[in-house]
Amino acid sequence: MSNPVSVKQPKHTLSVLVKHNLNTLSRIIGIFSSKGFELDSVTFAAEAEPGMARMTITTRGDEKTVEQINKLLYNVVDVLKVINLTHKKSIERELAIVKVSTVKSGRPEIMLIAQAFQAKVIDITSDKLALEVTGNSDKVDAMIEVLKPYGIVAMSRTGSVALKREFQGAVNIN
Amino acid sequence: MSTADNIPQKPVLQTVIMHNAEADAQLYSGSEILLKTLVDLGVDTIFGYPGGAVLPIYDTLFSNNDIRHILIRHEQAGTHAADGYSRATGKPGVVLATSGPGGTNTVTGIATAMMDSIPLVVLSGQVPTSVIGNDAFQEADIVGITRPITKQNYLVRDVNNLEHVLKEAFHIATHGRPGPVLVDLPKDMLNTKTKYAGLDNNVDIPSFKPTLYGHHPQITKAAEMLSNAKKPLIYVGGGAILGNAWEEVTAFAEHLNIPVTTTLMGLGAFPESKPQSLGMLGMHGTWYANMAMTECDVLIAVGARFDDRVTGRLNGFSQNSRKIHIDIDPSCIGKNVDVEVPIVGDVKHVIPAINKLATPPKIDEWWATIHKWQREHPLVVPKAVDKIYPQHMVKMISEVTNGNAIVVTDVGQHQMWAAQHYHFNHPRSWISSGGLGTMGYGFPAAMGAAIAYPDRDVVCITGDGGFQMSSYELATAVEYKIPVKIALMNNNCLGMVRQWQQLFYEKRYSYSVFGSNNPDFVKMAESYGCLGLRAENPEQLKSVLEQAMAIKDAPVLMDIRVVEEENCYPMVPSGAALFEMVESDEEAGK
Numbered sequence: 162m163s164n165p166v167s168v169k170q171p172k173h174t175l176s177v178l179v180k181h182n183l184n185t186l187s188r189i190i191g192i193f194s195s196k197g198f199e200l201d202s203v204t205f206a207a208e209a210e211p212g213m214a215r216m217t218i219t220t221r222g223d224e225k226t227v228e229q230i231n232k233l234l235y236n237v238v239d240v241l242k243v244i245n246l247t248h249k250k251s252i253e254r255e256l257a258i259v260k261v262s263t264v265k266s267g268r269p270e271i272m273l274i275a276q277a278f279q280a281k282v283i284d285i286t287s288d289k290l291a292l293e294v295t296g297n298s299d300k301v302d303a304m305i306e307v308l309k310p311y312g313i314v315a316m317s318r319t320g321s322v323a324l325k326r327e328f329q330g331a332v333n334i335n
Numbered sequence: 336m337s338t339a340d341n342i343p344q345k346p347v348l349q350t351v352i353m354h355n356a357e358a359d360a361q362l363y364s365g366s367e368i369l370l371k372t373l374v375d376l377g378v379d380t381i382f383g384y385p386g387g388a389v390l391p392i393y394d395t396l397f398s399n400n401d402i403r404h405i406l407i408r409h410e411q412a413g414t415h416a417a418d419g420y421s422r423a424t425g426k427p428g429v430v431l432a433t434s435g436p437g438g439t440n441t442v443t444g445i446a447t448a449m450m451d452s453i454p455l456v457v458l459s460g461q462v463p464t465s466v467i468g469n470d471a472f473q474e475a476d477i478v479g480i481t482r483p484i485t486k487q488n489y490l491v492r493d494v495n496n497l498e499h500v501l502k503e504a505f506h507i508a509t510h511g512r513p514g515p516v517l518v519d520l521p522k523d524m525l526n527t528k529t530k531y532a533g534l535d536n537n538v539d540i541p542s543f544k545p546t547l548y549g550h551h552p553q554i555t556k557a558a559e560m561l562s563n564a565k566k567p568l569i570y571v572g573g574g575a576i577l578g579n580a581w582e583e584v585t586a587f588a589e590h591l592n593i594p595v596t597t598t599l600m601g602l603g604a605f606p607e608s609k610p611q612s613l614g615m616l617g618m619h620g621t622w623y624a625n626m627a628m629t630e631c632d633v634l635i636a637v638g639a640r641f642d643d644r645v646t647g648r649l650n651g652f653s654q655n656s657r658k659i660h661i662d663i664d665p666s667c668i669g670k671n672v673d674v675e676v677p678i679v680g681d682v683k684h685v686i687p688a689i690n691k692l693a694t695p696p697k698i699d700e701w702w703a704t705i706h707k708w709q710r711e712h713p714l715v716v717p718k719a720v721d722k723i724y725p726q727h728m729v730k731m732i733s734e735v736t737n738g739n740a741i742v743v744t745d746v747g748q749h750q751m752w753a754a755q756h757y758h759f760n761h762p763r764s765w766i767s768s769g770g771l772g773t774m775g776y777g778f779p780a781a782m783g784a785a786i787a788y789p790d791r792d793v794v795c796i797t798g799d800g801g802f803q804m805s806s807y808e809l810a811t812a813v814e815y816k817i818p819v820k821i822a823l824m825n826n827n828c829l830g831m832v833r834q835w836q837q838l839f840y841e842k843r844y845s846y847s848v849f850g851s852n853n854p855d856f857v858k859m860a861e862s863y864g865c866l867g868l869r870a871e872n873p874e875q876l877k878s879v880l881e882q883a884m885a886i887k888d889a890p891v892l893m894d895i896r897v898v899e900e901e902n903c904y905p906m907v908p909s910g911a912a913l914f915e916m917v918e919s920d921e922e923a924g925k
Contacts (some may be wrong), residue, residue: 225669229669
């Protein structure tokens with residue numbers, strides 16, 4: 162999962178429509194663990210249609226690797242559709258909760274950073290702040306980088322969720 | 336990330352309510368529904384072993400006359416037997432095992448079937464749903480254990496789903512690229528009663544629709560490439576057998592008059608008596624098949640998967656050819672070797688479509704080159720009057736059975752010699768563990784084939800190593816009078832391991848020689864009530880084989896003492912390219 166050499170490989174986001182059961186989830190994770198593919202993040206939750214679930218998988222690899230992942234996903238009996246969002250216009254969001262120490266700098270400085278990222282303060286104690294940030298993964302990464310020097314006590318990220326954008330023309334409302 | 340808690344579970348059946356609502360409908364126990372469904376699906380034979388969790392099924396079997404149950408002596412052998420039955424007939428093999436160790440014993444057999452794409456349905460018992468997860472007696476998470484080695488698997492949690500799950504399991508096992516499917520049956524599901532719906536056997540699964548016909552522009556392009564080729568080659572794999580497409584492949588090769596080489600799994604898909612046949616290719620393939628693969632300019636792969644035992648070193652593999660690849664499983668295409676024309680589809684549909692559009696290429700020069708290779712580098716059979724050479728043994732079996740037997744093997748030297756020297760002219764008559772290379776596979780798989788075809792000669796060519804991994808099945812063969820002829824190529828060692836140690840480890844024969852520690856196989860056979868025969872020279876071999884083949888209603892074990900330090904050639908050494916194969920000890924420098 163954290164092979165430093167392949168971190169440089171391009172990122173791919175796959176949106177996978179599956180039957181809602183744990184066997185399918187295990188089979189899909191199994192493809193990544195048994196064949197040695199990268200897996201940056203996975204989400205799995207119910208779809209609007211009863212009995213169905215959607216997974217958003219972010220992985221890394223060259224085009225050939227991602228094509229093979231795509232084929233192997235389709236080989237899982239309960240997979241209905243795989244969409245590689247990488248080359249499509251897509252809407253992508255991730256949520257993170259970051260607990261930062263306020264000991265070094267005090268609260269105002271961190272709250273200014275939060276404001277810049279449109280993050281919300283959702284918990285506050287004498288020496289820590291908890292921030293909730295939403296955006297694409299790059300934005301979440303960026304805020305975490307900025308906060309690191311202050312001392313991140315703990316954080317939890319959801320991993321990306323993504324869908325194809327209906328309008329495939331040029332837009333930029335990220 | 337979701338957890339088990341927020342996945343909706345269907346409510347367990349309320350039998351009482353069902354009963355009231357459908358007062359007239361007859362109710363059946365899960366066990367009865369299981370057997371009714373199997374009969375519905377055309378299953379006539381199952382291989383099984385009883386135990387606590389499957390007692391309800393065995394009780395139902397006790398008074399059932401529609402299904403023949405073969406009591407094997409170990410679940411692994413039962414799985415191999417079902418696999419052999421499937422390879423011989425094309426029908427799915429069915430195994431029944433109890434929970435815990437019963438299920439885990441099937442694992443090697445399931446993995447064997449998975450690697451060779453064999454349709455199996457494995458029915459495993461499970462502890463009652465109320466105690467699943469409690470480390471109950473004989474509980475194992477067999478669905479979890481077999482997930483990577485099955486095409487799909489199920490845990491039945493509602494008896495109302497049982498018939499549907501079974502029909503879906505058979506559909507998935509036999510459609511698209513075939514493979515094993517496991518259905519785990521908790522004991523309470525077997526006792527609960529419900530009505531039998533009698534669903535259609537053709538299950539519709541929206542997420543499972545294999546592509547059969549191939550993309551037309553690709554088919555046209557393939558036909559053009561073959562029609563204009565100077566040095567074409569057809570490379571046929573197990574997919575042509577699994578897809579019942581041997582007639583189509585034969586018609587195609589004969590019409591275009593293009594040379595054909597088959598993989599280990601493809602033996603029998605194209606008759607070796609035809610002039611276009613180059614025999615098997617790969618690590619122990621013929622010299623001329625490997626050279627044709629190296630030199631060809633257009634290669635068409637037909638239901639084959641460019642396995643490493645076929646390709647040798649990849650950057651030395653068929654470098655100058657334009658490649659066409661037909662496979663029903665898209666994930667096989669472009670996995671090991673890049674191809675110019677991928678065609679996802681069923682060989683049975685795609686090959687005739689190409690054949691219709693292609694015209695025979697002008698390849699007289701290519702044929703002249705191949706014939707020269709065939710003259711200069713034939714398969715070698717050492718000559719001896721007083722000793723039995725393994726190659727000679729296989730050739731003699733081929734002669735005594737007129738090339739018409741079903742040949743089943745274990746894994747190792749004897750397997751490669753059998754593949755090289757038995758003259759295969761019929762499909763589904765060569766049964767061998769190719770992908771996983773499972774020792775102990777041969778004898779039980781041969782039993783499965785012989786049960787399917789009691790009137791055909793079934794010869795299990797095995798070794799002293801492989802046979803000892805499932806020799807206990809002699810009891811089954813004797814009990815059911817299964818007329819498998821075991822030709823045990825006895826060299827008192829693990830021949831292929833020893834060969835590699837000779838060639839690559841300076842003859843340091845580390846734990847590969849049994850020597851005099853082998854049992855007396857004739858006495859072993861006799862202790863089970865099986866006829867045991869021994870041959871120590873070519874003359875005895877002929878009479879032993881004739882004596883054995885004349886027996887049609889019982890197994891025979893032939894202990895055939897062969898030359899111990901004989902090596903299997905040609906051989907592509909590990910890490911070498913196909914054209915770097917060696918043909919003798921001298922050439923290998925040993």
